[in-house]
Amino acid sequence: MFPEKTSTSLAIFCKVVDNFGDIGICWRLARQLQSEHGVAVTLWVDDLKTFQRICPPVATDSETQEVAGVTIRHWRDQEGVFAPADVADIVIEFFGCDIPPGYIAAMVEREPRPVWLNLEGLSAEEWVEGCHTLSSPHPRLPLTKYFYFPGFTGKTGGLLRESALEDQRRQFQSDPAQVAAFLARFGVTPEEMAARKVSLFCYPHAPVRELFDTWQAGAAPVLCLVPEGVAADAVRAFIGADPVAGAARTQGALTVRVLPFVPQPDYDKLLWACDLNFVRGEDSIVRAQWAGRPFVWHIYPQDENLHHKKLRAFLQRYSPDIDSANAFNLLWNGAMGEDASVADAWRPFQEDMERIAGRSAEWQAQMLANGDLVSNMLKFAASKR
Amino acid sequence: MKPAKEIRVGNIIMVDSKPMIVLRSDVNGSSRTGFTYKWKMKNLLTNSPMENVFRGDDKFDVVVLDKKPVTYSYFADPLFVFMDEEYNQYEIEEENLGEALNYLKDGMECEAVFYDGKAISVELPTTIQRVVAYAEPAVKGNTSGNVLKEAKLENAIESKRHTIQVPLFVSQDDTIEVDTRTNEYKRVVRN
Numbered sequence: 001m002f003p004e005k006t007s008t009s010l011a012i013f014c015k016v017v018d019n020f021g022d023i024g025i026c027w028r029l030a031r032q033l034q035s036e037h038g039v040a041v042t043l044w045v046d047d048l049k050t051f052q053r054i055c056p057p058v059a060t061d062s063e064t065q066e067v068a069g070v071t072i073r074h075w076r077d078q079e080g081v082f083a084p085a086d087v088a089d090i091v092i093e094f095f096g097c098d099i100p101p102g103y104i105a106a107m108v109e110r111e112p113r114p115v116w117l118n119l120e121g122l123s124a125e126e127w128v129e130g131c132h133t134l135s136s137p138h139p140r141l142p143l144t145k146y147f148y149f150p151g152f153t154g155k156t157g158g159l160l161r162e163s164a165l166e167d168q169r170r171q172f173q174s175d176p177a178q179v180a181a182f183l184a185r186f187g188v189t190p191e192e193m194a195a196r197k198v199s200l201f202c203y204p205h206a207p208v209r210e211l212f213d214t215w216q217a218g219a220a221p222v223l224c225l226v227p228e229g230v231a232a233d234a235v236r237a238f239i240g241a242d243p244v245a246g247a248a249r250t251q252g253a254l255t256v257r258v259l260p261f262v263p264q265p266d267y268d269k270l271l272w273a274c275d276l277n278f279v280r281g282e283d284s285i286v287r288a289q290w291a292g293r294p295f296v297w298h299i300y301p302q303d304e305n306l307h308h309k310k311l312r313a314f315l316q317r318y319s320p321d322i323d324s325a326n327a328f329n330l331l332w333n334g335a336m337g338e339d340a341s342v343a344d345a346w347r348p349f350q351e352d353m354e355r356i357a358g359r360s361a362e363w364q365a366q367m368l369a370n371g372d373l374v375s376n377m378l379k380f381a382a383s384k385r
Numbered sequence: 386m387k388p389a390k391e392i393r394v395g396n397i398i399m400v401d402s403k404p405m406i407v408l409r410s411d412v413n414g415s416s417r418t419g420f421t422y423k424w425k426m427k428n429l430l431t432n433s434p435m436e437n438v439f440r441g442d443d444k445f446d447v448v449v450l451d452k453k454p455v456t457y458s459y460f461a462d463p464l465f466v467f468m469d470e471e472y473n474q475y476e477i478e479e480e481n482l483g484e485a486l487n488y489l490k491d492g493m494e495c496e497a498v499f500y501d502g503k504a505i506s507v508e509l510p511t512t513i514q515r516v517v518a519y520a521e522p523a524v525k526g527n528t529s530g531n532v533l534k535e536a537k538l539e540n541a542i543e544s545k546r547h548t549i550q551v552p553l554f555v556s557q558d559d560t561i562e563v564d565t566r567t568n569e570y571k572r573v574v575r576n
Contacts, residue, residue, distance in 0.1 A: 096440050118440075120421075127413040131423055134438040137400050139445045147421070147438045306414040 009040040011088035013075065015097040016047035018300055023051045024264065024283035026094055028160050029119075030070045032374045036163055039378075042088060044075040044099075054264050075100075082106035090115045090381045093145075108141050115381040116145040122159075122282045124314040129155035133380060146384065150286075150373050152317055157377055158370040159286050165268075166368075169290065172272050179273045182266075186225065186259050187248060195221035195255065197274040201230055201284055202298040206332060208234035210342035216252035217343075220350075224256045225270065271295075276353070278332075292364050294325075294356040296332050308335040318363060324348035325356050389422045390441035394483050395498070395506055397429065398445040400437075404429040404500060408483055427480065429500050451499040452508065456492055460542065465489065467497055467507065475504035485509050487547030488565060490540050509565040514574055515539055517559045518546060536570075538563070 010033055014026040023045055033039040045051055048060040057067050065072050080102045087110045093099050096118050107114055118136065120128075132149040150157050172178055180193055188197075202208065208231040215222040226235055228245045235243035238256050245260035262270065267284070271277050271291035279288040280298040288295035297314070299307045311333055319325040328349040330336045336345070349356075370376075392398060396407050409425035419441045426435050455467040455475060464476040465486075475497050479486065485495065485507050493513075497504045520536035533550040538561075540546055551570045555561060562571040 125413070127411070127421075127423075130411075131413070131421055131438045134423065134436060136438050136440075136443070139398070139400055139443060140402075142401055302414070309414060 008038075008090065009042070009088040010090040010092065011042045011044060012092045012094060013044045013097055013099045014046070014094045015075075016045065016050045017095075018281055020050060020054055021281035021283045021300070022094065023047070024054055025160065027051070027055055028162075028264065028283070029092075029374060031068055032160070032162050032372075033378075034069045037374065037378060039090075040071075040088075041069075042071040042073055044073045046075045048072075048074055053261050056263060084110035087114055089385070090117065092117045092119050094119050095121060104138075104141065104143070107143055112385065113143060115384045116143060117148045117377070117381065118145050119377075120147055120149045122150045122286070123310050124152050124317045125310060126313070129153060132156050146380070148377060148380065152314075152367065152370070154370050156370070157380075158373050159289065159367055160374065161286075161290060161368075161372040163372070165290055169268075169272050169292065172269060173292075182269050183225075183273055187246065187257060188223065188225075192221075192223045192255055192257075195223040196276065198222060198224045198276045198278065199270050199274045200224050200226040200278045202278055202280050202332075203301065204231070204233070205301070205334070206231065206278075206298050207334075207342050209237065211346070212238050212254060212256070214343045214346050215254040218253045221253050222255070224254060225259055225274065226256060227259050227261050229261065289360070289364060289367060292357075292360050294353055294360055296329055299333055305335070308333065311335065319356070319359055322352060322356060322359060324352040325359075386444040387447050388441060389439040389443045389445065390420065392422075392424075392445060392447070395508060397448040397450055397498075397500060397505075398426075399448060400426070400445070404448055405435070406481060406505060408434075408480065429505055448500065450505075452496040453499065454494065455497040455504075455507070456494050457489055457541065459491075467495075467504065469497070477504050477506060481506045484565070484568070486542070486545050487568070488513055488515065488538070488540055488563070489542065489545070490515070493541075511566060512562050512564055512571060514560050514562050517551070517555060517557050517561060520551065520555055520557050520559075522556065536561075 012026050012030055014022055016022045026043060030041045030043045034041045048058055052058040052060055055067065058072065059065055063074050078100045080100050082102045084106050087106045091107065091114045128149045128151050131147055132155060134147050136145040136147055148157055150159055183193065212234060228243065232243050235256060235258060239247050239249040241247055243258045245258055248255065248257040268287055271288055275293060277288045277291060277293055277295040278298065279285045279295050281300050285297050299311045301307050311329060315326045315329055328345045331340050331342065331345040392407055394407050394410055397404055398407065405426040405428055407424050407426050411423040413421045422439045422441060424437055426437065453469055455469050458466045458468045463479055465479065465482060467475045467477065488509055495507045495509050498506045498508060516539040518537045518539040521534055532553050534553055535548050536551040536555055537546045537548050549563060549568055549570055551561065555573060560574040562574055564571055
């Protein structure tokens with residue numbers, strides 16, 4: 001627990017680059033810091049419209065507002081003059097976004113100087129352990145920043161997880177009526193409830209059409225729930241109409257339903273309610289891990305296919321002995337070569353689903369042992385004050 | 386000012402008004418922020434080592450240092466002694482020599498780098514020739530292709546002999562040309 005719980009202030013600077021992932025992570029972080037640790041959080045964010053998609057109470061035209069106990073500031077540009085009193089005790093720049101020079105100048109003037117963290121991206125690669133919590137002295141100013149890495153081992157900061165999350169999940173998943181009622185909100189019928197339920201969230205280049213073809217031709221019924229705007233071309237082609245929320249169609253063994261874009265708590269429930277989750281980027285893969293269900297990760301693409309390296313590092317930790325899971329994840333991310341087909345990779349993956357589900361549970365226990373990112377980060381910040 | 390991604394081992398940079406020599410740089414792919422640079426550095430004023438991490442676009446003042454041609458003379462444990470044309474001797478610590486140590490040879494010509502009047506490191510020519518001290522025998526008929534094997538190079542300190550990858554046709558006692566920036570084999574030197 002942070003020693004100065006009641007008086008600690010913290011600023012998070014977030015630039016929205018990858019759609020909902022950046023603000024998704026920062027919003028979870030902000031809420032947990034505020035609600036579980038009593039930290040006074042100011043979240044600076046440059047794109048309030050995207051923020052509003054995952055958190056509807058956010059007003060897009062407000063310079064400063066308070067939502068769920070968190071102060072939200074519209075980060076319009078790099079201009080601005082700040083006083084030392086404007087600077088928080090802990091300053092987090094998310095994903096190395098450049099915080100305004102005026103704010104940095106005020107950090108120098110502040111006594112004591114704030115603990116400055118660069119919260120980096122999630123990676124299972126080994127080098128992360130060697131860089132986690134390392135200092136990064138400012139080239140010209142008497143300020144030190146620390147790199148802080150979330151991760152999958154005890155030598156990293158762990159993963160974002162609210163303290164009540166596990167209980168909430170267990171309670172939800174053990175209550176079929178609650179699951180059915182939740183899915184019924186999206187038009188899921190009792191017949192569809194009996195199918196293999198899959199949530200689909202991916203970047204546009206995922207081979208969704210091939211996946212739909214495979215499921216459609218399969219023997220087992222599949223219900224695919226896809227948020228509006230995701231895989232729009234493939235969904236439009238399957239449904240034969242605009243893929244707006246509420247649209248649905250069954251062809252062969254596959255039913256595709258388009259969901260409205262749901263706020264974060266409902267997205268968790270969607271992951272908990274499904275038998276298999278296709279997730280993308282950083283925020284949703286972490287939530288999929290806490291869901292305790294098999295998942296397929298569409299990783300944020302990087303130049304020179306660096307994301308394939310990251311994906312392989314994750315698979316090496318997560319499923320070193322489950323070839324079918326590794327092959328399907330690699331294929332989904334275009335890392336299996338042009339000859340590999342979705343249908344060929346899906347068959348063994350489907351057959352191994354029970355085993356993969358077992359692994360999900362073991363993995364979750366392993367991740368819980370690393371503690372949670374927010375608590376670990378506050379402990380580290382306290383050690384630097 | 387230079388971004389971190391352009392800083393090389395051996396460069397002297399100013400960090401919070403302190404001159405630091407970069408002794409080692411590990412570059413790692415990160416998320417979308419690009420690469421992460423983990424540097425082992427040494428404060429030239431206090432000799433204290435540091436290990437830090439930077440983003441590729443963090444910008445540093447690079448200190449342009451005086452340089453002077455010198456030749457390697459001898460090893461006076463734990464210092465390496467170099468001499469200029471006027472027979473002035475300069476002692477440099479092993480740690481500061483970095484990768485130059487791999488190619489150090491008696492009488493070798495290089496450039497000593499000075500900070501505040503003190504020799505702090507050496508810079509090697511871009512390409513140098515070295516004799517292969519040890520390599521597995523050449524394979525008959527294998528004169529081209531991409532298959533490589535390890536070869537140890539002759540240098541001043543046997544325990545520091547450097548191993549590089551060479552084509553299979555390179556033999557012990559061959560003289561080869563090496564790019565000191567990349568530690569890569571360039572060609573066999575035929576007399």
